[in-house]
Amino acid sequence: MQIFDLEAKGLRALNSTLQGQGPDTNETAWEIVNAKGSHAIAVGLTAPIDVTVRGSTGYYCAGMNAEATVRVDGSAGPGVAENMMSGAVIVEGDASQYAGATGHGGLLVIKGNAASRCGISMKGIDIVVQGNVGHMSAFMAQSGNLVVCGDAGEALGDSIYEAHLFVRGTVKSLGADCVEKEMRPEHLEILKDLITRSGVEARPEEFTRYGSARKLYNFDIDNAY
Amino acid sequence: MCGIVGLFLKDKALQPELGRMLTDMLITMSDRGPDSAGIAIYGAAEAGRAKLTIQAHDPDMIFTGLANELRDELDVDISLRVKDTHAVIDLPESKLQAARAALKKLRPAARVMSAGEVMEIYKEVGLPGDVAARFDIPKLEGSHGIGHTRMATESAVTTLGAHPFSTGADQCLVHNGSLSNHNSLRRKLAREGVGVESENDSEVAAAYLSWKMQEGSTLAEALESGLDDLDGFYTFVVGTKDGFGVVRDPIACKPAVMAETDQYVAFGSEYRALVNLPGIEDARVWEPEPATVYFWKH
Numbered sequence: 001m002q003i004f005d006l007e008a009k010g011l012r013a014l015n016s017t018l019q020g021q022g023p024d025t026n027e028t029a030w031e032i033v034n035a036k037g038s039h040a041i042a043v044g045l046t047a048p049i050d051v052t053v054r055g056s057t058g059y060y061c062a063g064m065n066a067e068a069t070v071r072v073d074g075s076a077g078p079g080v081a082e083n084m085m086s087g088a089v090i091v092e093g094d095a096s097q098y099a100g101a102t103g104h105g106g107l108l109v110i111k112g113n114a115a116s117r118c119g120i121s122m123k124g125i126d127i128v129v130q131g132n133v134g135h136m137s138a139f140m141a142q143s144g145n146l147v148v149c150g151d152a153g154e155a156l157g158d159s160i161y162e163a164h165l166f167v168r169g170t171v172k173s174l175g176a177d178c179v180e181k182e183m184r185p186e187h188l189e190i191l192k193d194l195i196t197r198s199g200v201e202a203r204p205e206e207f208t209r210y211g212s213a214r215k216l217y218n219f220d221i222d223n224a225y
Numbered sequence: 226m227c228g229i230v231g232l233f234l235k236d237k238a239l240q241p242e243l244g245r246m247l248t249d250m251l252i253t254m255s256d257r258g259p260d261s262a263g264i265a266i267y268g269a270a271e272a273g274r275a276k277l278t279i280q281a282h283d284p285d286m287i288f289t290g291l292a293n294e295l296r297d298e299l300d301v302d303i304s305l306r307v308k309d310t311h312a313v314i315d316l317p318e319s320k321l322q323a324a325r326a327a328l329k330k331l332r333p334a335a336r337v338m339s340a341g342e343v344m345e346i347y348k349e350v351g352l353p354g355d356v357a358a359r360f361d362i363p364k365l366e367g368s369h370g371i372g373h374t375r376m377a378t379e380s381a382v383t384t385l386g387a388h389p390f391s392t393g394a395d396q397c398l399v400h401n402g403s404l405s406n407h408n409s410l411r412r413k414l415a416r417e418g419v420g421v422e423s424e425n426d427s428e429v430a431a432a433y434l435s436w437k438m439q440e441g442s443t444l445a446e447a448l449e450s451g452l453d454d455l456d457g458f459y460t461f462v463v464g465t466k467d468g469f470g471v472v473r474d475p476i477a478c479k480p481a482v483m484a485e486t487d488q489y490v491a492f493g494s495e496y497r498a499l500v501n502l503p504g505i506e507d508a509r510v511w512e513p514e515p516a517t518v519y520f521w522k523h
Contacts (some may be wrong), residue, residue, distance in 0.1 A: 026423075036497060036500040037495060037497035037498075037499070037500055038494035038497065055500075055506075056496050056510070057496075058495055058496060058497055075496070075510060077495060077496060078480060093510075094293075094510075094512070096480065096482075096512060097477070097480075099476065115477075115512050116476075116477055116478075116515065134477075134515070135477075135515065190350075218408065
């Protein structure tokens with residue numbers, strides 16, 4: 001286990017050290033101490049290493065992650081795991097707005113609540129939230145899965161393309177072109193797999209599925225102002 | 226972008242530390258707002274007394290002899306404490322309005338930053354650390370206070386464009402965001418007889434709240450009406466004589482983090498601002514909900 005004191009050594013040293021780990025590195029376990037809400041912690045990682053951040057983080061923690069597993073032992077500020085490609089990001093506390101935005105792949109697990117715009121423009125990422133998500137979550141979602149074990153705020157899935165949204169609790173309102181959909185066996189399989197991998201407490205059959213009505217795909221004069 | 230910090234002390238033992246703690250939080254928010262900074266601090270009330278904080282571009286010329294002239298004019302016991310470009314005038318509460326009128330006559334160039342029983346507002350152009358040092362903010366004691374670091378977007382970098390803005394006796398407002406209907410609202414307020422001094426959007430929000438309260442609303446009701454009447458992005462923190470409040474617009478893209486322990490309630494634009502507070506590791510930390518008015522009172 002490598003312990004990195006962020007306050008003593010600074011952010012540039014941290015990220016260049018972590019980004020410098022090759023695919024076959026022997027230094028696979030890292031712990032970052034004195035995070036103190038700093039921004040851009042552990043961004044752009046490309047090796048299959050395991051990083052634990054002690055304390056809460058600021059903006060854009062674990063952004064652009066590929067291969068690595070980043071665990072935040074606290075809460076995460078805006079844009080955690082933004083544009084993640086692969087790997088996993090686990091937030092033990094809450095996540096601020098636009099968690100997992102534009103993510104292409106990998107798994108983002110939020111053990112607490114996520115604020116507004118969780119999974120905005122998601123492009124293949126899997127996001128599992130043990131608590132609630134705020135308004136405009138999965139706005140313009142293109143692909144991937146968003147699993148919400150609690151409730152969803154206003155305008156869930158507004159202008160959604162193709163992505164699976166699963167909510168166990170209530171949905172305050174659905175956004176434009178987002179509708180409730182039938183839960184078929186393959187969806188229960190997706191849920192089962194994500195629940196198992198993320199370690200949240202839930203059963204697949206407790207969820208309702210939402211997705212695109214596909215009415216905004218083509219230009220329709222009735223949608224114009 | 227701007228930075229907001231706020232601290233409401235439940236534990237009286239921390240009151241001598243208020244200025245130091247707020248200054249530390251304010252400096253952490255320097256990169257969110259390096260243009261200007263300001264702080265409103267709520268000290269101890271003294272029965273029957275009030276405070277008028279004034280600001281001058283040329284402190285020597287404006288403040289010299291002012292206490293004596295006000296004393297002659299109002300025929301009451303007045304003291305004046307100069308702090309850099311600001312001065313705090315201590316006077317009988319019953320003479321507050323008369324003193325404002327006298328000040329206008331004696332020193333038309335002086336600007337009133339705040340008036341009330343307990344609140345003092347200090348604000349200037351410059352880095353938050355420099356501004357805090359000029360006014361010796363770390364030494365200030367009190368029950369609660371709010372601070373602001375400004376990155377100017379809607380109007381020029383000037384002392385008058387700095388936050389906090391006073392919204393009434395012992396009341397002030399700081400703002401992170403930008404209002405898009407401030408010009409039409411400014412015209413509407415002018416028709417109601419409410420004037421603002423600068424081109425700043427946040428000052429219009431402050432004037433709007435003052436106007437609503439003059440019309441009979443409570444501060445909480447004024448903030449609720451603001452959700453309908455103010456168009457744009459905002460996280461507001463407001464200070465009152467005995468507490469502070471927080472409200473975010475319904476879109477809530479301007480950041481806000483709160484922390485509460487048995488000793489205090491704290492506000493920061495980012496968690497970074499809160500990390501040095503005592504017991505923060507075990508505090509309840511959360512994000513205020515959009516379009517929801519929060520209040521804490523002593």
